[in-house]
Amino acid sequence: MPPPTPVESSLSERELVLVRETDVPPEKLYAGWTTPELYPQWFCPKPWYVKDVEMDLRAGGYSKMTMCGPNGESFPNEGVYLEIVPNKKIVFTDAYKANWEPNPNLFFTGIVTFEVLPSGKTRYTARAVHWTKEACEKHAAMGFKDGWSAAFDQLVELMSN
Structure with a gap:
């Protein structure tokens, strides 16, 4: 029996990215x-x-x-951290629950980085890498860009004080 044909999907069609710059230092964003x-x-x-x-x-x-949500919606989220680099990078996924129990409803892996630029500003990059193109499209339709942008603005406001 021949090996299964690999499923090909470019990362760009499975990935959503938010890149922003702020005066808030990486240490404060990471703390948030x-x-x-x-x-x-x-x-x-x-x-x-x-x-x-x-x-x-x-x-x-x-x-x-x-x-x-404001109308009583409730969405539990569980996952594990894959990589933690203090003040620089956080990688997490919902592919697993506690104790590496596989999650049958996996959706994406998140990669958040904090980079000090030559200007002294911090470049904040949030990537959501999805298992399928369809999951990526669903996340985009749920409002990834606006939602993650609003959350970033709230984080900056909170950590600026």
Whole structure:
């Protein structure tokens, strides 16, 4: 029996990217991403919010939160961290739950980086890499660009104080 034919899909059709620059230093942006008590203040575009945030910040560590909408919507999110580089990079995925239990409803892997530019500003890059083109299109239709932009603005406002 011949080996299965690989599924070809360019990363560009499975990836959504937000790149922004700010005067907020990487250490503060990273702190916003890694402090459970701060998440509800910025992570979702208002009037959405998160609750019950749990973080075990290490490669293989568990993450959990519930996204809540203004009309009583509730979306639990579980995943694991794949890579943590303090003040530089956070990689997480919903492909697994705690203890590397596979998630049958996997959606994407997130890669967030914080880079100091020669100007002294911080370049913030958030990438959402999806398992399929269809999942990427769904995330785009859900409002990735506007939602993640609003969350970034809320993070900057919070961490500027």
